[in-house]
Amino acid sequence: xxRTVERMLRTNPEPPFAPADALSACIHACIETxxxxxxxxxxxVGEHLPGRLDACIRLNLDCADICTATSRILxxxxxxxxxxxxxxxxxxxxxxxxxxxxxxxxxxxHAHCQICAAACHRxxxxxxxxxxxxxxxxxxx
Amino acid sequence: xxRTVERMLRTNPEPPFAPADALSACIHACIETxxxxxxxxxxxVGEHLPGRLDACIRLNLDCADICTATSRILxxxxxxxxxxxxxxxxxxxxxxxxxxxxxxxxxxxHAHCQICAAACHRxxxxxxxxxxxxxxxxxxx
Amino acid sequence: xxRTVERMLRTNPEPPFAPADALSACIHACIETxxxxxxxxxxxVGEHLPGRLDACIRLNLDCADICTATSRILxxxxxxxxxxxxxxxxxxxxxxxxxxxxxxxxxxxHAHCQICAAACHRxxxxxxxxxxxxxxxxxxx
Amino acid sequence: xxRTVERMLRTNPEPPFAPADALSACIHACIETxxxxxxxxxxxVGEHLPGRLDACIRLNLDCADICTATSRILxxxxxxxxxxxxxxxxxxxxxxxxxxxxxxxxxxxHAHCQICAAACHRxxxxxxxxxxxxxxxxxxx
Numbered sequence: 281x282x283r284t285v286e287r288m289l290r291t292n293p294e295p296p297f298a299p300a301d302a303l304s305a306c307i308h309a310c311i312e313t314x315x316x317x318x319x320x321x322x323x324x325v326g327e328h329l330p331g332r333l334d335a336c337i338r339l340n341l342d343c344a345d346i347c348t349a350t351s352r353i354l355x356x357x358x359x360x361x362x363x364x365x366x367x368x369x370x371x372x373x374x375x376x377x378x379x380x381x382x383x384x385x386x387x388x389x390h391a392h393c394q395i396c397a398a399a400c401h402r403x404x405x406x407x408x409x410x411x412x413x414x415x416x417x418x419x420x421x
Numbered sequence: 422x423x424r425t426v427e428r429m430l431r432t433n434p435e436p437p438f439a440p441a442d443a444l445s446a447c448i449h450a451c452i453e454t455x456x457x458x459x460x461x462x463x464x465x466v467g468e469h470l471p472g473r474l475d476a477c478i479r480l481n482l483d484c485a486d487i488c489t490a491t492s493r494i495l496x497x498x499x500x501x502x503x504x505x506x507x508x509x510x511x512x513x514x515x516x517x518x519x520x521x522x523x524x525x526x527x528x529x530x531h532a533h534c535q536i537c538a539a540a541c542h543r544x545x546x547x548x549x550x551x552x553x554x555x556x557x558x559x560x561x562x
Numbered sequence: 563x564x565r566t567v568e569r570m571l572r573t574n575p576e577p578p579f580a581p582a583d584a585l586s587a588c589i590h591a592c593i594e595t596x597x598x599x600x601x602x603x604x605x606x607v608g609e610h611l612p613g614r615l616d617a618c619i620r621l622n623l624d625c626a627d628i629c630t631a632t633s634r635i636l637x638x639x640x641x642x643x644x645x646x647x648x649x650x651x652x653x654x655x656x657x658x659x660x661x662x663x664x665x666x667x668x669x670x671x672h673a674h675c676q677i678c679a680a681a682c683h684r685x686x687x688x689x690x691x692x693x694x695x696x697x698x699x700x701x702x703x
Numbered sequence: 704x705x706r707t708v709e710r711m712l713r714t715n716p717e718p719p720f721a722p723a724d725a726l727s728a729c730i731h732a733c734i735e736t737x738x739x740x741x742x743x744x745x746x747x748v749g750e751h752l753p754g755r756l757d758a759c760i761r762l763n764l765d766c767a768d769i770c771t772a773t774s775r776i777l778x779x780x781x782x783x784x785x786x787x788x789x790x791x792x793x794x795x796x797x798x799x800x801x802x803x804x805x806x807x808x809x810x811x812x813h814a815h816c817q818i819c820a821a822a823c824h825r826x827x828x829x830x831x832x833x834x835x836x837x838x839x840x841x842x843x844x
Contacts, residue, residue, distance in 0.1 A: 281704055281735045284822060288742040291814035293749040311734050312704045315778055319711040322779040325619055326716040330610035335500040337607055342494050342505060348771065349490040353483050355738055356745040359476040361519050364483060367512045371505070378502050391714035399707060422563055422594045425681060429601040432673040434608040452593050453563045456637055460570040463638040466760055467575040471751035478748055489630065496597055497604040532573035540566060617782040624776050624787060631772040635765050641758040643801050646765060649794045653787070660784050 282308045285355075294357045297365070302409060303354060306369070309406035310351035313376060313399045317344035320383065320396035327390065336382050336393065343379040346372050347403065366411070373407035376400040423449045426496075435498040438506070443550060444495060447510070450547035451492035454517060454540045458485035461524065461537035468531065477523050477534065484520040487513050488544065507552070514548035517541040564590045567637075576639040579647070584691060585636060588651070591688035592633035595658060595681045599626035602665065602678035609672065618664050618675065625661040628654055629685065648693070655689035658682040705731045708778075717780040720788070725832060726777060729792070732829035733774035736799060736822045740767040743806065743819035750813065759805050759816065766802040769795055770826065789834070796830035799823040 286304035289296045296303050321340035324333040350372040353365060380400035387394035427445035430437045437444050462481035465474040491513040494506060521541035528535035568586035571578045578585050603622035606615040632654040635647060662682035669676035709727035712719045719726050744763035747756040773795040776788060803823035810817035 281731065281738075284735060284818060285738060285742075287818050288739055288746070288815060291818065292742065292746040307738065308704065311738055312707060315704075315708060315730065315734055315774060316711055318775050319708075319715065319778040319780075322620075322623075322781050323711070323715040325607065325616060326781045328612035330612050334607060338497060338500040338604075339502060339505075341497065341604075342502070344775075345490040345493045346505075346509070349486040351738060352486045352741050352767075355741040356479060356482065357742075358745050358749045359479040361480060361483070364480075364487075364512070364516050364519060367508075367515055368487070371508045371512055374508055375505050378505060392711060395707060395710050395714065422590065422597075425594060425677060426597060426601075428677050429598055429605070429674055432677065433601065433605040448597065449563065452597055453566060456563075456567060456589065456593055456633060457570055459634050460567075460574065460637040460639075463640050463761075463764075464570070464574040466748065466757060467640045469575075469753035471753050475748060479745075482745075485634075492597060493600050493626075496600040498601075499604050499608045533570060536566060536569050536573065620779060620782040621784060621787075623779065624784070627772040627775045628787075628791070631768040634768045638761060638764065641761040643762060643765070643798075646762075646769075646794070646798050646801060649790075649797055650769070653790045653794055656790055657784075657787050660787060 288355070289357070292357045294359075296357050297360050297362065298410060302406075306403075306406040306410050307351050307354045309399075309403040310347045310354065310372060313403040314344045314347035314351065316396050316399040317341070317347065317379060320392050323390070323392040333386065333390075336386060339375075339379040339382050340396065343375045343400065346375040350407075369407045369410050373404050373411065376404040376407065380404060429496070430498070433498045435500075437498050438501050438503065439551060447544075447547040447551050448492050448495045450540075450544040451488045451495065451513060454544040455485045455488035455492065457537050457540040458482070458488065458520060461533050464531070464533040474527065474531075477527060480516075480520040480523050481537065484516045484541065487516045491548075510548045510551050514545050514552065517545040517548065521545060570637070571639070574639045576641075578639050579642050579644065580692060584688075588685075588688040588692050589633050589636045591681075591685040592629045592636065592654060595685040596626045596629035596633065598678050598681040599623070599629065599661060602674050605672070605674040615668065615672075618668060621657075621661040621664050622678065625657045625682065628657040632689075651689050651692050655686050655693065658686040658689065662686060711778070712780070715780045717782075719780055720783050720785065721833060725829075729826075729829040729833050730774050730777045732822075732826040733770045733777065733795060736826040737767045737770035737774065739819050739822040740764070740770065740802060743815050746813070746815040756809065756813075759809060762798075762802040762805050763819065766798045766823065769798045773830075792830045792833050796827050796834065799827040799830065803827060 317340040383393040383397035524534040524538035665675040665679035740763040806816040806820035
């Protein structure tokens with residue numbers, strides 16, 4: 281799928297606002313994390329541990345919504361408002377970081393939380409690499 | 422609908438993180454704006470004015486996605502991560518402000534842009550009132 | 563908000579595929595139900611009754627996703643594929659009916675389920691009135 | 704990513720309602736198609752060919768919303784309402800089929816439509832294989 285994302289970026293009449301490989305990696309990470317968080321929320325409900333996994337369920341649902349919005353916004357190349365795009369990536373990084381930390385606390389007991397923490401961490405890194413550090417600070421404020 | 426939103430806030434076992442009237446006004450504004458922006462993007466495509474309304478279409482689509490995510494996140498009361506919630510509202514305010522400004526430029530010629538600019542402006546104000554100013558600075562950093 | 567939805571329908575360069583009042587009522591019901599179901603899922607998690615409200619949480623989450631998709635698709639007027647639109651409305655009616663029935667089972671003990679059942683029922687009716695019965699069988703197969 | 708989707712299915716306390724490999728293939732196809740359709744709508748707007756690609760833009764946007772909803776619903780394993788799930792998959796197949804046909808008409812001139820038609824066709828097939836034919840008719844009515 282990663283390759284399909286990148287091919288779409290390269291066939292848009294408008295060139296992407298950032299190198300296609302970094303951008304497609306970030307889009308891919310966002311949609312993977314949206315799926316994994318949706319599944320992890322469902323699995324956490326099914327564990328029947330009231331109170332224990334509540335914060336995890338909440339962060340999973342929020343993170344899924346934020347990653348979905350981010351993947352859609354990054355998939356568009358026409359007339360981007362780069363200030364909005366930058367805020368979206370920054371929020372996505374923050375949500376993934378928070379969700380990764382919370383899932384990590386339950387990783388020992390629940391394999392779905394372990395997989396979810398890893399996906400969130402990859403997405404956090406992909407977002408960060410869009411925001412900071414030469415040569416990838418495409419969206420520096 | 423405004424009243425239904427507020428009744429849901431008041432019947433959750435967890436009290437809302439902000440006064441129910443301000444929060445329900447913000448949720449209501451987000452879902453209204455998501456709908457209006459979705460419709461405005463569609464109408465702008467149908468105007469058949471290539472180039473003229475492209476930035477408007479793009480901002481409408483992004484703003485709809487951001488407002489949808491914001492309305493979902495604000496509708497949850499269990500275990501909120503207030504830093505994430507604050508970033509989401511701030512991004513929603515910024516997207517609505519940008520979309521209102523762009524739509525305003527076409528308001529004279531396109532009634533859908535005029536209605537959309539007004540909805541975006543109301544949502545911007547509702548988000549700002551969640552962020553700043555006593556007694557509503559629930560999410561001050 | 564109902565009025566804003568209808569004004570958007572009337573200012574689109576393409577007339578709506580169905581009478582604007584019935585269509586705007588259906589769009590309004592969909593976005594109300596998406597919000598209420600999102601809030602009800604969150605409240606049900608917070609009741610800490612493992613097993614008891616699981617089916618309710620699941621139906622709430624599915625119904626919210628279906629209502630969101632339906633509201634977006636009904637908000638577009640350009641070049642509708644009426645077979646797709648009809649299937650979407652039919653699915654939305656089925657999801658709202660299932661969610662209303664499940665929430666109704668918990669309405670006595672949980673006010674959020676009572677409010678949610680009522681919203682789902684209204685949305686079911688709005689979808690049905692788009693599908694069947696003169697003069698509103700706009701999408702008869 | 705395909706493997707991550709499947710690992711999530713296998714670590715949920717509730718076994719999936721269908722074989723994990725077919726189900727994860729379908730989820731994967733849905734999220735890929737949602738991304739590709741979002742990107743194709745954007746690229747079509749950017750081609751500046753008013754009238755020519757309007758039906759394509761509309762189907763892309765609808766198909767993206769439907770695939771997103773389908774991917775979320777298939778990612779949940781707790782207490783599925785199989786009638787709702789079946790209708791969702793059937794609608795997703797229909798939307799992907801319609802979008803593939805429309806994009807195919809523009810594939811010669813626009814590479815993004817060619818890639819999108821291929822993704823939609825793969826998703827149509829993945830949905831069909833969930834609906835029909837032994838041993839995969841998990842959701843036969």
